Amino acid sequence: MTDATNNGAPKKALKTSLIAVDERTKRRNAAEARFRAYGVVAIVIAILALIGLVGSILNNGSSAFRQTFITMDVYLDPAKLDKDGSGNLEKIAKVSTFGYAPLIAKSFEKKFEDPNVGVEGLSAKKAAKMISKEGPAEMRRFVLANPEMIGETVSFKFLASGRIDGYFKGRVTMESAKLDKNVSTEQLMLADQLKAEGSLQTSFNMGFLTRADGSENRPEAAGLGVAILGSFYMMIVVLCLTLPIGVAASIYLEEFAPKNWITDIVEVNISNLAAVPSIVFGILGLSIFINFMGLPQSAPIVGGLVLTLMTLPTIIIATRASLKAVPPSIRDAALGVGASKMQAVFHHVLPLAAPGILTGTIIGLAQALGETAPLLLIGMVAFVREFPAAPPEGFFDPAAALPVQVYNWTQRADPAFVERASGAIIVLLVFLLAMNAIAIVLRRRFERRW
Amino acid sequence: MSAGLVILVVIAIATAGFFIGRSRSLSAVNGNIRQLHSLPGYYGQTVFLAAAVPALLVAFGWLLLQPILVESQITNMIAPSDIAEGSSRGLVMADVRRIATGLDVAIATGALTEDQLGALSADQSDVRALLGSVGVALASEVKESVLVASKTYREMTATLRSAMAIIVILLSLGGAVFSLSRIKPDFRARNVSETAVKALLILSSTVAILTTIGIIASLLFETAHFFRLYPAKDFLFSLTWNPQFTGGSDLGILPLLWGTLYVSFVALVFAVPIGLLVAIYLSEYATRKVRSIVKPAIEILAGIPTIVYGLFALITVGPLLRDYFAQPLGLGTSSSSVMTAGIVMGIMLIPFVSSLSDDVINAVPQAMRDGSYGLGATQSETVKQVILPAALPGIVGAVLLAASRAIGETMIVVMGAGAAAKLDLNPFEAMTTITVKIVSQLTGDTEFASPETLVAFALGLSLFVVTLGLNVLALYIVRKYREQYE
Amino acid sequence: MYDAPNLGATVEQKDIKISAKKVQVYYGETHAIKDVDIEVQDKTVTAFIGPSGCGKSTFLRCLNRMNDTIDICRVEGDILLDGEDIYDKRVDPVQLRAKVGMVFQKPNPFPKSIYDNVAYGPRIHGLAKNKAELDEIVEKALRRGAIWNEVKDRLDAPGTGLSGGQQQRLCIARAVATEPEVLLMDEPCSALDPIATAQVEELIDELRSRYSVVIVTHSMQQAARVSQKTAFFHLGHLVEYDDTANIFTNPKDERTESYITGRIG
Incomplete structure (x- = not known):
């Protein structure tokens, strides 16, 4: 045990006060605070990423649960659907969805009789395009299930087409409609009128959870x-x-x-x-x-x-x-x-x-x-x-x-x-x-x- | 008899066997349980296992092998001339199966009787319309040879099904009777049944091995197939990736590898510092309350499926980077880019890196911290000069695991990185990765046996080898690290 | 050099280094230290003895604010080092710990080289201006830690590779390298074998010439061997504090006597 004793250099008189913080300690404490701040920043970035991720999905996706519907009274014209009046289901089934589309146009014509409804230059046929292509198919299914209703006027709650739906969700604007061949500004104006009149409304979209997938040009009918x-x-x-x-x-x-x-x-x-x-x-x-x-x-x-x-x-x-x-x-x-x-x-x-x-x-x-x-x-x-x-x-x-x-x-x-x-x-x-x-x-x- | 029904019957036999076996053991000793070697339930169990296990194994094996057997028989019945232009044998076989199902439906609904079916010929009657009427739609008219093949297919399937039903049920009954006959008071039922159960346990633990073998075998087999059609040298060293539908493609892996590594690098540059700092803050600084909020929040990030990140890249991060960075800086106009995919993947990896580093940092003994604080070190000095050096091997392991994750990640790059294979340095340029190309080559319309499709297996093999290597290395490092402090 | 049990040694009056008044320590709801008053002298070895869980280690850790690192721990009362309250808001615990070094129960060298272990403190406190000075500090500390001769040829070897006794002496060298005024030792020999213990005890006696040493120990023999003053703790109270010789030969409190004679503990 000689190492300890032969090193007898007098200890430096380091009588510094504890309370006075020296320069070096200040610097070290600043480094400490910086390091701590890096940690906080990292956590903030991670949390912000989470918020951004969830927020962007919610922001984009929540509108999928609401959908625009147009309620129309459609006259199920026997002259179109059941030409010989026999009520034979097989014959009725021969009428394809294309045969149903004119009926919707007809009911728009009827709507236009109201002086508050109607836009210059928009024919009933073009107005019928505001209804989803799924609409006629829906009607056909209804008629095949209830053939006795032919000849009656039935109220249908049709899906509005994707563009009309997009108009009420802010995706489609008057400006974008001018450049879009799938929708016209007149249709959008009519949609506004229908909304004021009450036959167009936006409501919860159960179909999103229950329907099957929709094809390329029927986003409004696509479901999960x-x-x-x-x-x-x-x-x-x-x-x-x-x-x-x-x-x-x-x-x-x-x-x-x-x-x-x-x-x-x-x-x-x-x-x-x-x-x-x-x-x-x-x-x-x-x-x-x-x-x-x-x-x-x-x-x-x-x-x-x-x-x-x-x-x-x-x-x-x-x-x-x-x-x-x-x-x-x-x-x-x-x-x-x-x-x-x-x-x-x-x-x-x-x-x-x-x-x-x-x-x-x-x-x-x-x-x-x-x-x-x-x-x-x-x-x-x-x-x-x-x-x-x-x-x-x-x-x-x-x-x-x-x-x-x-x-x-x-x-x-x-x-x-x-x-x-x-x-x-x-x-x-x-x-x-x-x-x-x-x-x-x-x-x-x-x-x-x- | 459908397969489901056969299985139900077997289970019924086995259940009945259980009760018979139980009561038989009891009656053998006139209800005096003490004279039995095992509890009565075990005698029942031996019967149950003997009746169910071999029969069910045979049934599953049969179900797997039967389609292969039938298919190989039927395929020979279709002459090459029956395969239409632009079609393939596989498509014709799909038709055969569909027609066979249609015929079954037709008979079940009464639109056709067995006799009529026997006489049915495609040349005379409209099979397509007939099947259409029972709800089975066909794409094209039915050729006579295809119809014959379908009928044979149907018959063979039916015969084999019945054969299976008979064999399986006999096996089950046989097993039950055999084990019932063995029931005597000194029969060691518990030992027998436990041995059987143990065998089942062992069988289950081999599934993981079988999976690995399956992965390796399928990758190697198809890759070998690919290299017969396309030179391995070009695949490994060619600088171009340019598949053509008409053949004569360039299928070099290097541009894809570059894209993969570039995206992963960006992701790690983003994720490692943040993940590590989060882990350090949470384990060294945060109060209990902060930890109890932040830790679960970050774990939520870990539980989110990658498709969500992919969508985030596609609809939010991509356009954001394009509009605020790439375009103003004149670096590109693509919303899918290395940067997009890299940053989003980085976000995905933050919780991965932070939770692994958290484990590693917590494994550093408290005595190290005490030693450092006792000398008057500040917390950050302790972290930087004592804890991190001590935890370094573990952190390296964590980073390697994260890298392996990044390289194998698919959905984020499919939706965020783009599809253009190029060797470029600009991070705002769309590039593509190995996983993206595996998806696009295997979901495309090209013929399966073409090099353009088979290359996906070679890519898959490369991916498997790289990630496996990283994992083995990382797990080895982490294990060595843990041993140091245990 | 090594004067065996210094039971009879007279203790001359020295400066007061640390003085504690009415110290209370709480761990969450538990009241771990109750009303402790003590004055620790400079250039003296003071031993804290007492049964397990009596609070002696807790009190020791208050003296350089190591308890700060435990969230639920709360300290009340005054502890003065050279007349300055160490729990004053303006006091930086980092500076305090440079003055009041600590050696722990289990040797805890950092997973670094022997040299880096000792140089760690001087480096973070900026005690050396250059490499030569640092070398000098390290050598001096290793000599004071009585381990220089054993390790001078392998300063680059990892500190974790040494034997237990060597590791503990390395930790002592590491602690003295920052030139502390007080050295706290928390059962420094409990993880060591008898030979290593003897070496460390010898070292503690030498350290007395420079520092005020406070040692917590389980072993009464050890307290008797190395200390001049002894404090006996029981259930969070400081029962008796006196010259070591008096405590072991003539205890005033009957709890002290029971402990020393082995009836409680």
Whole structure:
């Protein structure tokens, strides 16, 4: 212990007061404040990004839930619909939607008899273009269902065409209408008159949630019905497959697997699988499920299988974590009273881990619900107008999926689809929010601290 | 008998077997349970498993293999001359399947009887109209050979279905009877049933391995196919990407790789500092209250699907960057650009980077902080000079994982980056990435066997290899880092 | 050099370095330290002893405001260092901690080289103008930490690679490198084996010539070996504070006596 003593240089007389803060400390404190400010700025940027993201979607999409309707009294002219007056349904069915369009023009003519309604230079035929092309189809469906109504005047609440709807949502203006061949300023003026008169109104758009997709030039008729149903079918497939397989795999790996190289490979494999880009799973689905096994394209079953394989690692990781959280003393207690290992796991460990497993499963499902890329590759982008049948056959029918529908709509030319796409995102986010809320409630309710 | 019904029958047999087995074990000892080796329920379980598991495995295997078998038989029945111009064998086969379903429907609704069907010939009657009347619309008139193929298809399917039903149900019954016959008081039912359950557990844990094998096999197989049609050298080293429908395409990966790396770089430049600072602030500075608000808010960002980010890029960020930066600066007029995709992807990665860094920073022992504070260091000095250096390996791992995420991300770049493959430095220019091209080549209308489609698999393989490499490296670094403090 | 148990050593009167009056510490709802009054002398080793959870470590951490880093901790009363209240609003805890260094229970070298560990304090406080000065400070600190001879050939090796006793002496060297006036030690030997403990104790005795040392310890033998003054804490109260010799031979409070004779603890 000589080092300490042979260094006897007198200590510097550093008798500084604590209260007087020296220059250097001031600088250091300024650096401290700056660093702290960087942190705050970073958080503010992150929060602003979140607000911007959600705000932009809400701003663009909330109008999709409101739609402009035009109420018209239409005389179902027997001369057009039932020429021989026989009431024969097959003959009536021969009249296509084109045969119904003139009836709408007729009822506009009638409307124009009112002196307050009518615009110089706008014929009834042109005015009828303000009604969605879906309108005649709707009438035809009505007539085929109620052939006895032919000859009566029936009040229909038609969808207004996308441009008229856009006018009331601020998407279309008088200026833009001058350049647009799909809408004229006269039509917009008439729309204003109809609104004043009360036959044109904007109301909640249930059809957005229930209708099938609409074609390129009928954005006003496009709905999410098929997509919601398709996503729902896929979630059923995912749930029915991932939960049992995921839990079984986790139980094996956590409770039974011997510590050897095979188990190591399985574990490394699962953690890497969780990070494989989702589009690669799409390629897998395309080449194995569709090309090799011959399952149909665009079918929820294929989507479900692909999403199952994608979700499996998430669920296995969550399940193993909650199995691990059950203290070994529980297993020892069960084994101590003579239960077999299997009994200890199934009777004691699994029930205690169940809330955690369920939470993990819901979060995994939420992830799967929002996944888009792999579904593009297995043909879910196709334009599907038919609702899939009831399960189990429905699993094999073509269907859309919510996120893919969003992508689909963004690829179309008419700007009205942007509103639809954002509206669809809102629906998707509401589902996700609900699922996550359930997961949080479950976790709060059943969380156990050992 | 439909497959669903067969499965239900098997389950019914198995359930009945469970109860019979249970009561049989009880009657074997006249209700004195203590003389049994296992609880009565286990005897029931052995019967249930023997009746259900082999039968269901056979049924699923059959369902997977039957279409392949039938398809290969039917395909031979269609002569090349029956395939119309611009059509393909696959489309004709789709027609065959559709007609077969239509015929089933026609018989089910009574529009056609089995006898009439036998006599049905495409040359004499209008099959298209007939099927149309039962709600199955066909695109074109039905050729005789196609009709015959459809009829055979229908018959083969029906025969194989019935065969499957019979075999599966017999197997199920056989299993039930066999295991019922084994029930005796000293039969070790629990051990048998537990062994079977364990086998099922093991089977489940192999699904992950099978998935990996499936991914690798499908990528390798189709990539090899692609390289037979297109030289690997050109794919890897050509500087142009220019697919043509008529053939003679240039399919070089380099412009796509450049776009991918450029977008990912922008995203990481944006996400890493912000994510890291957020993590540092939350773990070192924030009060409990701030943490309890900010942390969930940032986790919300992590839970938002990428399609939402894609739409955000398309309708908000893209036009914003174009109108306020690119156009005034004269850098371009495209709303989809490297910058658009990069920034939005950066936003997506913030929570990823921050939550991984948060874990890593929290793994640095409190003693390090105490040591530093005890010497009179300020918090920022402690963070910069003690915590970050200590956490560096973990943070590098987190950044690598984020990079792998960025490279594999699809929807944001599909909707935000553009479709033009070029080697350019201007970040406001539209560029394209590997994932964008995988989507566009596989969702296009080109024939599956053409190099323009198959290139997607080669791109997929490249993507898989790169991301897997990054992941393995990152996980290795993070694990090493954790071991240091455990 | 190393004078074994200095039970009989006379303690001459020295300057008061730290004086605490009516100190109360609260952890959330818990009242951890109650009404503590103490005067710590300069150039003296003062030992805080007492059963686990008696508040001795908590009180020690008040002396350089380490408790500030714990959100729920609240300190009341006055603690004066050289007559200045260290809890005054104008006092920067960073400057305070440069004057009142601390050594912890478990050796906690930073994951850096031995040199960088010791140079860390001087660097952040700007004590050296150039590399040569810094080298000098580091060498001096390592010598005072009685570890120079062991590490002088491998200053670039990581500090975490040393043995436990060496790590703790490195931490002491790190603490003295900033030229503190007071050195607080929170059970500095509890994670060390007997040989390393003896080395550290020897070092503490040497440090007394320069600093006021306050040591918290579990071991009464250690307190008796290294300290001149001893304070006995019990349930948050300072029960007795006197010359070490008096505490161990002639305790005035019966709780102190019970503890020393092993009846409570």
